[in-house]
Amino acid sequence: MTLAFKTAVLDLETTGFRSTDRVIEVGVVLLDENLAVEDTWQTLVQPDRDIDNSHVHGITASDLVGAPRFSGIAAELAALLDDRVLVAHNAPFDTRFLAAEFARLDIDLPAATAWSLCTRVLSRELLPGAPERLSECLTCVGVHNALPHAAVADAAATADLFRCLVTDHGARCDDVRPLPWPQPDLPAEPLRVRGRTETGHWFERLTASVPATGVAEVDSYRRLLRGALLDHHLSLSEIEQLVAEAETLGLSREEVMDIHLDYVRQLAVEAWADGVVTAAERTHLHDIAVQLAVSPTSVDELLAEPVYGEVEDYGLQPGDRVAFTGALTLGRDTWEQRARAAGLDVGGVTRGSVVLVAANPDSMSGKARKARDYGVPVVDETTFARMLSELIPVGEPEPEDTPDFSAVFPWLTSLGVQPAGPDDIAQAWLQRHRTVPLHELSPRLDPAEVPDSLPRTGTVVARWLNLYPRPLDASATQLADVPGFGRLRVHRTIVAVVHSALDAPPGDYLAMATEDIYLDDTEAGGGVAREVETLAEWLALTGTQPELPAEVPAAVRRALDTLAGDSYWSDPAADAIGRVRSEISRRIGSDPRDRDIYTGRIMGTRTLEEIGADHGVSRERIRQLETRLKRRLVEPDDTLHLVLDALPQRYGALAPVADLLRDLPALDTVLDVLAWLADAWEIRGDWFQRTGFDDDLAQALTDFADEFGVASLAAVADNLGVDKQVLAARLAGEVTVHGDHLLTRTRSAQDRAAALLAIEGEPLTGPSLVERLGEANPRTLYNAMGADPRIIRVGRDRWALAAWGLEEYSTLAEWIGQRVETGPVPLLRLLEEAQALGVAESSVRTYASSVEFQTVDGMVSRADEVQEIDADPDETPGLYRVNGDLHLLTTVTHDHLRGSGSGIPRGLAAALEVPVLEKKTLVSDLGDQTVSNGRSGATVGSIRRFLEAADIGEGERIWLQFTADGRFDVQRATPRRAGSGLAEVLNVTGLDTWFAPAEDALGRVNAAIGLDAGAPRRRTVSRFRHRRQDDIADLIADLITAL
Helix, strand or coil: CCCCCCCCEEEEECCCCCCCCCCCEEEEEEEEECCEEEECCCCCCCCCCCCCCCHHHCCCCCCCCCCCCCCHHHHHHHHCCCCCEEEEECCCHHHHHHHHHHCCCCCCCCHHHCCCEEEHHHHHHHHHCCCHHHHHHHHHHHHCCCCCCCHHHHHHHHHHHHHHHHCCCCCCCCCCCCCCCCCCCCCCCCCCCCCCCCCCCCHHHHCCCCCCCCCHHHHHHHHHHHHHHCCCCCCHHHHHHHHHHHHHCCCHHHHHHHHHHHHHHHHHHCCCCCCCCCHHHHHHHHHHHCCCCCHHHHHHHHCCCCCCCCCCCCCCCCCCEEEEEECCCCCHHHHHHHHHHCCEEEEECCCCCEEEEECCCCCCCCCCHHHHHHCEEEEEEHHHHHHHHCCHHHHHHHHCCCCHHCCHHHHHHHCCHHHHHHHHHHHHHHCCCCEHHHHCCCCCCCCCCCCCHEEEEEEEHHHHHHHHCCCHEHHHHHCCCCCCCCCCHHHHHHHHHHHHHHHHHCCCCCCCCCCCCCCCHHHHHCCCHHHHHHHHHHHHCCCCCCCCCCCCHHHHHHHHHHHHHCCCCHHHHHHHHHHHHHHHHHCCCCCCCHHHHHEEEECCCCCCHHHHHCCCCHHHHHHHHHHHHHHCCCCCCCCHHHHHHHHHHHHHEEEEEEHHHCCCEEEEEEEEHHHHHHEEEEECCCCECCCHHHHHHHHHHHCCCCCCEEEEEHHHHHCCCHHHHHHHHHECCCCEEECCCCEEECCCCCHHHHHHHHHCCEEEEHHHHHHHHCCHHHHHHHHHCCCCCCCEEEECCEEEEEEHHCCCCCHHHHHHHHCCCCEEEEHHHHHHHHHHHCCCCCHHHHHHCCEEEEECCCCCECCCCCCCCCHHHHCCCCCCEEECEEEEEECCCCCHCCCCCCCCCCCCHCCCCCCCCEEEEEEEECCCCEECCCCCCCCCCCHHHHHHCCCCCCCEEEEEECCCCCEEEEEECCCCCCHHHHHHHHHCCCCCHCCCCEEEHHHHHHHHHCCCCCCHHHHHHHHHHHHCCCCHHHHHHHHHHHH
């Protein structure tokens, strides 16, 4: 059989069924008009979230490392589906997810029913036994699926099923049309197919073309490497991150190899720490060496005898911060309890976190991405269990005689702490004096000497000596600019210089620089005056200036007036912030490229390509400049840290940004860059908050919420250490604040209603709930509560929680029926009880004498038999018989489009032979349709899907069609238009949908209302008046008069 169009058979694998779930695999089989396979296409998709249903499709987070995001495949997928009808098994599911993914890219797809076919629906209609599951349908037609729940395999099996349905069972495909797919203008990403792995060592992917002339942030790479190997294994995502980090930092392959060798050397030191290298330790070190592309021979050399150097500490200590993510095997609560019991701090991911425990270390959850941004190691449960068992206890340190280094390095006195050794001294110098010549580390150093422990040969050293004949005239910053001097080599060099100073005898060399940098020198550095200013600035920034009594001596008053008139002392905080602004501007510099990078990239959202195009340079060049600018911006500075540390001291964990700008107006121009620099706090929208506050808040809301999602505002605020009124303002728009309670579940009206009932503790009326919840549509709220098992109706319009055990009220008829079940009940008692339920007396009296009940001598009981209601179809307004079928004319309303059921005349129910209190099911092309004949009237089910399929809108006239063979449909009627004569009669009745004015037109009208075609016109007028359609009767009467 040949179709009029080509098709694309599609199958999706997803992370679940909710609206928040994402697509993780796409499989497509393209068929031509003869249902022959033209091509197949498949790819995995990175969903950027956890995957907790791997047991269904077999796809794990590790499989998705390197997979494209949906935005990266959207253009190619749209081109495949273009001008084809889409076929899927359970097409509403696949098309819903497809539409949602494209909607995230700002591309809206039309209703899928017009351009998709569902083999599930076709199988249920055409195959014996009406199977629905794909496996059952395939068995029915004799097709085998070799790999269920793999997207391309399921798509291929569905294509075979579709072919059988069309060719062997006559499936109809004439009510759909191919869709011209919108073509998104998005960059493509390489596809990734399930089961395919890359070959070759990942180290080879480090580009050999990266220039070795830049300053490499080796410490950043080393931290990342150390965290990645916490579990002694490099996962795929960790390899990807190491490669990306090396490229971002401008590290050549040789520099990375040097870092890897240094890392393996440190592991060798650890292996020798207990004096013995076991076979297991040797094997473990060989495994790591292979992963790092380090020669095993080098490992053997390192293990041949003990070596000495830094020992990386992998252990946890009490007080360390840990976080958890994903569906953990033992459950997150269990792990958090164990961690807290061991003295660890459990919370969200911050820069201070020590480790993130994930169900899968390759997870792309929000916490995992944040951890990788902060350089926090991500490990699995097994690794964390080992670390927890080896928790390093915090004990009293053994007393040691710490040498006084200040005699050799006078500048150390300004630190306020005593360094532990040469490494600490080198690190302190790098943090505070990296722009000062190295010989000023100590008065014992000779600028012309190279430290004995450093090599004096080699290309890198030669470059250093060529640039600086007196080697120690170079600063750490200048040394880093020497080609080949990465961060690691700079650090080692300064450590060697420190050792050289310690080894030199006192008085060996006393050459001092003309500009003294010692911070404790009162003449050069400002001395006490500067320290007083620092204290004043801190007090002003933190808002802790002491309050003076109202009455002070005249001398003190004069001093205060003098200070108030001084540009500095009138506002020391503004001066400190001004110096921060100047320092940031100095670090940015005058290069227009750096300024654009700062405003457009660091503080904005511009791309590398955009800025590169503005300045006529490549994207890569802008990236290099951005890396260097960021490095300059994050350099330590006392004034910067003074302001960064003062803000959380003053405003705590949470405060409106407006409060900061009110108290410290000078912050207005630097707050964004300070937030970018800060580790301990962040700016989120209009709020200043502690880093990780969002995670802590989410956890607190979860911990303190009851089964209805109600949490105490005071308890949550106390847990977070913030003012409850400030917290309430922060939560506005996210959760509902009701008095001193937080309604944490606010996605649906019934969630909010259940929470409010739980707070009040007693039934509430519908209007009261509507008013308190601010619901715009009461009917929506009532419908939602009626469908929620947590909420019951206990009166005509009174609602309560089911947990309270009150009697449920459904309808007045059922309520009366329950009370007369065992025998007649006095009508007066029913009236009295109904009053408490909010039911009107007239309603009780009406129902007590309805088709189901009877009232005799003031006693209400069930009627002996249900009384049929006499209704004549021929006298039902708007109901006509055309060609043997019943047609009811009506106008589309908002309720129709909203999906509500519709009232119909009882005469129509009688014509369809639907008894009172019973239902009848009709068939249609869009599913079953139900007609009910209830106590208070007859109804037909929702017609929304029919209106959407026919693109019929509110205000249009339609026909509800009831055919003689038991089918139902909706058809557009002719629009109302002004006219006269017989044409006006036909248009008002809507019968001009089927026939035009002619000699026999009035006879056909007679037949449509149950009269003989030749009945006199007075009979026609009389029948329309009986149908309460006087306007039509008047039109026909006018025709008689005109004749």
